[in-house]
Amino acid sequence: MLQRNPAPSRSMPPRRLRLRVRGVVQGVGFRPFAFGLARRYGLSGFVLNDSEGVLIEVEGGPVEDFRAALRAEAPALARIDAVEAEERPLGHDADFVIAESRGGKAATRIGADAATCPECLRELRDPESRFFGYAFVNCTHCGPRYTITRALPYDRAQTSMAGFAMCPACASDYRDPENRRFHAEPVACPACGPRLSHRIEDIAAALLDGRIVALKGIGGFHLLCDAQNADAIAKLRRRKARDEKPFAVMVGDIATARRFADPTPAEEELLLGAARPVVLVEGRGRLPAGIAAGLSRIGVMLAYAPVHHLLFDELVRRSPTTPVALVATSANPGGEPLAATNEDAERRLATIADLIVTHDRDILVRADDSVMQVVAGAPAFLRRARGFVPEPVDLGSDGPSAIALGADLKNTVCLTRGREAFVSQHVGGLDNAETLRFQRETVEHLCRILAIRPDYAACDLHPDFRSVRLAEDLGLPLVRVQHHVAHVAAVAAEDRLEGALLGLALDGHGYGADGGIWGGELLMLDGCRWRRLGHLATLPLAGGDRAAREPWRMAVGALVAAGRGDLAHEIFAGAPEAARLVAMLEGGMRIAETSSLGRLFDAAAAIAGARMVQTFEGQAAMEFEAIAHEVEADTEGYRIENCVVDFRPLLVRMAEQGLKGAAASSLFHATLIAGLAEWTLATARTERLDRVVLSGGCLANRRLAEGLRARLSAAGIETCLPQAVPAGDGGLSLGQAAFARHVIANDRTQVEEP
Template structure:
């Protein structure tokens, strides 16, 4: 979120003793702001005080040069702080001397807590310094690093409001905590071996188990990881079997970027992401020297640097001579269930997966998976937004009522607005089991509590059978139903503060369209609360319903049969035992649903090209198809555009008829797709959109597609906006729902209408 720093009542410098009251809003609690203000005031010879309260940080300063204090606060703030506004007003002097840090003041919260941050350089030095009392202590932290959101029950952010409340500080930690000149001053998680949390097993025991090829469940910052040696193929195979994760890629963890270069080709932009305080998983080009079982069929690998002290200790313990240890580090959860965060859940849910379960006695209040990111069109983009970034809000640009949105049933997140800010939750996941639904309800309660808001309205998807919709219906609030693909586009419009009409393209797996249609490749014009569907991809048969999303061969046969090329369907899929039966059913007039989904078009093309007939995880065929692209090519006459409908059937038939290699198919498919979509946008653009094009939906996570489209559209003189503040997939839907809902509310207020439901 871009800072919007304003200083009210600008202060002109002079040699008069003056007093100013400063209200600082943003991420200013738990980041060392009070000791920073204390040291700055002391340095400038000013008297006064600083304290935390429900609105952020309140400072009063008095003396010569007090007018310069606010400017220094703005320019020199602590590294983890995020200042939204500084309001400075001159008040009467009181003649008191000295500067103090006062007790926090409670009340209705208008501030926010920062995200969890990776171990800082100073703490790392202490972690490996035999002279430090924090030597080899796996919970070392300070105001510049460590857990924040994941240990916080409520605001203001004080130790008593966190899961550190039960740990009584020893005299040494108390001295650090109370010393305004120490970087641990009011670092709420501060602790040492004498008084703080402890691991259930030593780092040496964990390292020994890793070397023996065992699977470890290790409790960290936002939950448990499952760890194993990433160069041990047997250990990787065991982890896949026990976790029921056949081929979905694993992320790997290393000590630093220098170590990561051994396994991945990391760009400067990717390095900046890896080393940021969030330390997300970053997709980078693989060097090809990790076992096949890490990321089967893919050319990129998810790389993550150690971000908790215990990670650093474990990797150091595993290092021998010139050996650079690399660990598989994946979310600890049985297949399809949310992340395990409590000790009790770990023993109950992970005992069949892990050989060793390592816990500690600091509770995780808010579970949060690792964030996953990539660089797209020269800038970071989320695949999953969670630890390290949540709860940083998205600035909506204007105030409005509080809206809670319940998102989608896949890759679920929820979103709550407060004033001009939208707080998107951490990744929750698919709402297809009781644990996930419990996690969603837990997230709703905690986010509303920590923001101290009671929503005025709720927003949800149009789909009548979504579990998220049923939860929204049960909130007893005025409910605004938002069409799925409108929400995708509205999320991007909101984060970029685009006012007025835009041309939108939403490309994903599926979404509920009007009348129960199954959309997924849609051209939509959006202007506030008004939207117009300008067309979609040619619908393809969805043989088997949801099965078609797991079995691309069904999409391939359906597309070719629809084109009248039963002969090609038989020839290409002759080896599949069910192919002839499906073709026969089509011949008997079997009625199937139709979908305009871009995701299903990818599946059909991947099946026809021989990439994959059955998927073991969502998007596998499309991801493997993307990984085979070397240089996209455009097939002449590979698509047609009639009215608002874009048809890639000529491309599919070409791939089926010409027996090109899989790599050639990948190049032709991606290149032709990009050309067709760009022409579609040009042909259906509104003259009122000011040349602004918004791209969203899960398929925009395909980097070849996204960057190819951006390049083509910008060459046409258009300005392209991609999702940056939230994932392009359904993880960003809740943001779009709240943004669109607030436009609906405003429109209805202007027309004095009662809100019932809006599509």
């Protein structure tokens, strides 16, 4: 029951303030927090949720103390963007109350899903608690948010908990402003809430028996197996058709993570955060090679849902002397999106999993695990999804609403509202019907939950991208944004950079403004104006798309282009197809060329004998990075002429000297960083620019990103790396949306009317 507040303070004359609180302030315990503050300061009034966030009116003497504490002591999961204050006439309320929510057009936002908090975890393990062993325990400090929310404001009726009637005990908690479950919309207990389809004991037994389990969690299903059982890992790879791409590993706590990996303090901070992403950390070599073959780092995450904690507790109980780790990978057949519904799991996972564990709380928005690493001491995304979406990027100023459709690989979509840009969860590669449906679902849900019908659409220049077709189908005025311009614009948007800057965009493939295949670009960007200042020397793309899957083709093409077909014959002597390719290229066969840094990495890896054929995107570059160490650069390994940097001399030297493995990788990385930095600094001086943005998928290479940043910063250049979204194509939609807003505001000639 609500209790009457103490009388207002007599030390200050009473005032009444209306406070509009904007940001992530629903579903995080903000109303009971405000209630408690009002009681502390002896204030009357009310607090409520509405479509714009939280509305508070407080009356009494110390209203300014209340306003200051509102920001300083906000709940851990809250994100306050603004507290707007307005003087109001005294109302002479007797109490401070929590009033009913108000609807309307949404201008607030819902928070991201959060890992089980310490209080709920304690109750989960406490035999005296009614939540003991309950796989869905949660409170206002933790649990699902975005993935169970249909619309705003964030009330139970708008979530997938709407069909679960609360028992008297849960209803009492839900109505009690002094309880941490006050208006915790997913609140439930064994008497009234969702249920697992299988007992935890049976799931644990299946895993210890070497079986594969599909487990429904927060944003979708995981495929689990014993991470120390090489046969189980091999079986999962075979069934999932995932030959070599690394698997993530889940452990129960940070102490166990340290048994299998060697995280730095910054990496531990990421692991322990409420988002619980997968974090790339140095492995200790204590897991089978099948987890991440050829790589020095492994992806580790801590248990984040109650069901995970229960499962690890049971596994530890059965094997108390052995540290427990599970492979935890997205439950999807190769290339398709994450399975999220029970029916979907039964249909799509039956040939992969030996046991499918479901529950009866619907996942309304599927979201993969986020994947991160630490670059130059700061968090960096490789995949942004659960735990972070839908936190917006602040663009710094209002503007028209635009929806951007991203790229066809690592797809995300982005919707802007006012000064905020909402980048969706990772969608994936748009090369199958399931993922295309997921992309459309994502567009519809973003527009619905933000209550926005966009004014404009933005997309890539590529004429054949599926994402472009969806943008065209929306029937909105359309802005087409060059791929690498969007990469640079994404970083400029998150850092709110104004004016001209230099952008170094390094990736595998992007459709150029001239119709060519770009990928190593030096650009000038100033709002909606841009110029291509320079690029990497082009290399033959021998075999077209096959060259991206078969690095030896890039190596042959590069060596022939450097006039050293003899070296290609020598290195690939055992491959008749390579000899035929050398002959065709030397015979003058016309072939597409690319300035892609990703393809240069492929050529170097193949010359070094590290990787001839790739089974997943970026495999050669990842394995090549993993074996590098610090060496001096070869200053004669590159040439810079007319703002084109040519690394073919480096490839020739590697081939002539027979450099292989770690020696080749180390020299390549050192020389590449030195050459790119010299090229960028020379261009910055010529263009009189003192800010450089680094972006593109190749910046996932930590050695490259840190090396470039260090050299440029040491030369006095302000150097920006992406942090709010991935450097690769997962961040492209943000750049498209930001660039489109500049076009709309300044130069409508680039807008195509529907």
